[in-house]
Amino acid sequence: MPLYLSSASHMFVSLPALLASREARQARQQEWLVSHAVTLISFTVVAPGAVKDSVLTRRIFNHGFRALLQLAERCGWEIKKQRSFTHTCGAQGLLAINAPADRVKLATIELEQHHPLGRLWDIDVLTPTGEILSRRHFSLPARRCLVCQQDAAVCARQQLHPLAELHQRMEALLDDAENSTPR
Numbered sequence: 001m002p003l004y005l006s007s008a009s010h011m012f013v014s015l016p017a018l019l020a021s022r023e024a025r026q027a028r029q030q031e032w033l034v035s036h037a038v039t040l041i042s043f044t045v046v047a048p049g050a051v052k053d054s055v056l057t058r059r060i061f062n063h064g065f066r067a068l069l070q071l072a073e074r075c076g077w078e079i080k081k082q083r084s085f086t087h088t089c090g091a092q093g094l095l096a097i098n099a100p101a102d103r104v105k106l107a108t109i110e111l112e113q114h115h116p117l118g119r120l121w122d123i124d125v126l127t128p129t130g131e132i133l134s135r136r137h138f139s140l141p142a143r144r145c146l147v148c149q150q151d152a153a154v155c156a157r158q159q160l161h162p163l164a165e166l167h168q169r170m171e172a173l174l175d176d177a178e179n180s181t182p183r
Contacts, residue, residue: 003058003084003091011088012050021089028085028094033130036080036096039104040126043068043093046119048156048166052090056167059174061091064121068095071111075099101125105133109140116177119146120170146170 013021025042032040043064045057065084072079078098085092097104105125112118125133135142145155146169155161 003061003086005055005058007086008055008058009053009088010051010055011053013052013089014050018052018089021087025092028092029126030130032081032094032096033126033128037128038080039097039099039101039128041068041093041095041097041104041108042124042126043095044090044122046122047090049163053086053088056170056174057090060117060120060170061093063117063174063177064123065093067111067115067117068093068108068123071107072097075103075107077104101127101131101133102137106138109135109138112143116180117173119143120173146173 025044029040029042043061045052045060045064047054047057061084069079069082072095080096080098082095083093085094108123108125112121112123115121127133143152144150145152145161146166147161148155150160
């Protein structure tokens, strides 16, 4: 179910609000793990800056959520439950998937690496016991920066690139994706 673009809040998010949102997201994930006892995909958009819920991030989110549903269908994974949540701190999608977590994580890594918007997605895969599988579990390198291709975490922590440049890159990736997608 796509998120409505016109409902984006465009609000600046404070650090305390962002931290509270992350805690709420983790609590929601734990509730889903208890309720469904299967692999969980938690999907958000990489959104540099203080505005996390915008028309841009919602468009990127909608592409990603649709790509995850298509991936599940291609792989024959049973989706026990799916839902999108909106918040001023950004959208989140959850999918309870009846499939081995390691296979799901490898497939989502492939999706992140090969989809034109994959670099803008943060797809976490949790095992039924709540362990988050990371790229390190599969001896894969850290994700690269949108601009310079160095370690993304280092660039973000040191704020090496102007926010406007990051947003321009996001827009360019979205334009590329939408222009390459059959309508």
